[in-house]
Amino acid sequence: MTLQFRLTIALVAVITTVVTVAGIFAVTSAERELVDGVDDFLIDRAKSIEDLQSNAEAKSFAQRDERRSVLSEFLAEPDAITQIVDPKGQIIFAFPISLPLEDAEIKIATQKDENLSEVTRIRKSTVGGVDYRILSKPLPRGGLLQIGRDLSEVNDAISGMIRAFLLLGLIGIAIAILSAWVLASQLAKPIKRLSKTAEHVARTQELTAFIDSKDGDKEVRRLAESFNVMLRALATSRDQQKRLVTDASHELRTPLTSVRTNIELLAKAKSIDEKDKELIIRDLKTEINELSLLVDEIVNLATSTGFKSENFVTDDLSVIAQEVAEKFSRRSGRTINITSSGDSIRDIQSAAIERAISNLVDNAIKFSPEGTDIVITVKNGTVCVRDFGIGVREDDGDQLLRDSLDPLIQGIFLAQVSGFQ
Structure with missing residues (x-):
């Protein structure tokens, strides 16, 4: 009915x-x-x-x-x-x-x-x-x-009155049925439109089919506004999911590539001395630990409403930057210079900062010409990674900032946070 x-x-x-x-x-x-x-x-x-x-x-x-x-x-x-x-x-x-x-x-x-x-x-x-x-x-x-x-x-x-009232009553009821049907049609029209829109969204997965919330009574307008808010929330969630998958695949690609490269080097262990082998094994352990942390964070993001951030510890930014520089220098063969000045000891999330610097250095290697230097500068609690590549277009700057400030990915993608410096 x-x-x-x-x-x-x-x-x-x-x-x-x-x-x-x-x-x-x-x-x-x-x-x-x-x-x-x-x-x-x-x-x-x-x-x-x-x-x-x-x-x-x-x-x-x-x-x-x-x-x-x-x-x-x-x-x-x-x-x-x-x-x-x-x-x-x-x-x-x-x-x-x-x-x-x-x-x-x-x-x-x-x-x-x-x-x-x-x-x-x-x-x-x-x-x-x-x-x-x-x-x-x-x-x-x-x-x-x-x-x-x-x-x-x-x-x-009295009988005449009863007959007259019956006749008038039947005519009145007939008119009432017609009027009630028209009135009910007008009252139900916004609800029907909302129902059709919901069916359209369910069938096509189109989350931009908003309803005009200016029509109808106050209750209908509130219902339409709530429905539109729900659609916007679903669209935002879908967009976040897409960006999460894209960014997570980017984050996982770096340690996987490093692990693959080091394994290939170990396969040629006959021509590698013991010192280099130890460095490769250490890099493998580091990359595997990083990969494990990334997977844990992705699972947390996918299965919980909030992201459990890493605890803050007192650490030296210059030491972390030096370790990142050595790791990527061995991996890529590129020259990575590091300079440090001022007080670089801060209360930080060490693993997240290490991943952030690693992402910046990895991007610098990918998007700068071979033979050019990469410079890491640690100064008074800030870290700056500089390369001589094509850089970032101004049009992409806002998107990078939005991604970095997204609470769903702030723990994984700190490398994109422009305020990190």
């Missing part, structure tokens, strides 16, 4: 409930008003008859309407049933038909207690398949006066 369909059902249910309650209230109120009107008529008619009973000259009243019939001192008219019950509980007059007596009404008619002279009872009864509203009132001299009024007009009016 779609969101639009559920919203339509909910809106139609609410509107139907409101229409039904309003219709029931209107019909009930109208019926009560009509019945109250009939009751007022019965009370007035009973009072008129009582007045005629106490007035010996009933002729003046009788002349007001040619349709009335007079029996003794009591008035009977065709618009209502008039019935007289004597003090013995016997019907002595009924026009145009007699009304059924209930036990309570017989007791009122036969009661001689003056306290019952003011008791008036109104009830509903069915006579010959017709509903009547019947008023029963004790007479001052004993007996009971009953006035009945046909409720057919009231019932017809």
Whole structure:
């Protein structure tokens, strides 16, 4: 079931409930008003008859309407049933038909207690398949006066109202369904657009399919903004993964190349003296340790949300730079000069600094002409590696700085940090 369909059902249910309650209230109120009107008529008619009973000259009243019939001192008219019950509980007059007596009404008619002279009872009864509203009132001299009024007009009016309300209700509900469907479509449109975008991203892996967060209500805009933030985070994560793989492969290539070169040299061990062999073996151990550290750091980056940085220790930058210079000089055969001045003892991450200097020297070897010198300068806690190659284009400087400041790779790629100096 779609969101639009559920919203339509909910809106139609609410509107139907409101229409039904309003219709029931209107019909009930109208019926009560009509019945109250009939009751007022019965009370007035009973009072008129009582007045005629106490007035010996009933002729003046009788002349007001040619349709009335007079029996003794009591008035009977065709618009209502008039019935007289004597003090013995016997019907002595009924026009145009007699009304059924209930036990309570017989007791009122036969009661001689003056306290019952003011008791008036109104009830509903069915006579010959017709509903009547019947008023029963004790007479001052004993007996009971009953006035009945046909409720057919009231019932017809109520039935007509019910039919009208049903028709109007059905028309209103039909209009409500159409309106609710259109309204639900408008309300669900941003959600549908978000759903289609999510499906598109899942199908194509395109992380630039952003949603316009200016459309819709506040909640929809917030949802769209959150979705866009999620897409940006995913795009950033994917970009970081790509750069991590690229940079990690670059970092691993150097020690692997060194290990391969040293192994090839050892394969020719017959022509290598013991001193050189020891240096090669030491280099192999160093490169293997470096490779192991790099692999550990890559695993940490890939399996944890944060990078565990190396502990800081007090070390001499000039000593680390000298070891790097000797290692790469033996490996490449290039001349690497080192100069040191000032205080070079600092609290540093020795392994990371050693890799940083190694990367700088390795890049200097790769991107400078054969026969040119490479100079490492250690001065007052800073290290500068200088070569005479093609250098770095200005356009690449910002990217190098962004890579170096990325928290995911700051422990591995310190060689690119321009602030290292």
